Amino acid sequence: MPKLSRRSLLRNSGAYVLAVSAGAMALPNSAAAKVSKREAGYQPRPRGRQSCMNCKFFRHGCRGANCTVVAGRVSPMGWCQLWAR
Numbered sequence: 001m002p003k004l005s006r007r008s009l010l011r012n013s014g015a016y017v018l019a020v021s022a023g024a025m026a027l028p029n030s031a032a033a034k035v036s037k038r039e040a041g042y043q044p045r046p047r048g049r050q051s052c053m054n055c056k057f058f059r060h061g062c063r064g065a066n067c068t069v070v071a072g073r074v075s076p077m078g079w080c081q082l083w084a085r
């Protein structure tokens, strides 16, 4: 295991604090850019042929289904008033 000097430890911890601060500042902004499910009129079932699965705002990633404009997890079979092709 490499031996760390006090100087390198302080330098690295400073970079870590800056990175965490920048990330923490970015999270509320990205969350604030989304509307709540209630505001969007979200429902867990499709509306006719329209569903999250065929909406342009739908994203399916390794953490599950997500929407770029509505906050929280959404079902691929869900729908809301912001649906768009």
Ligand code: SF4
Pocket (backbone or CB within 6 Å): 040, 042, 051, 052, 053, 055, 056, 057, 058, 059, 066, 067, 068, 069, 070, 074, 078, 079, 080, 081, 082, 083, 084
């Ligand atoms: S905008 Fe509405 S319909 Fe489209 S993916 Fe998001 S929650 Fe689903």
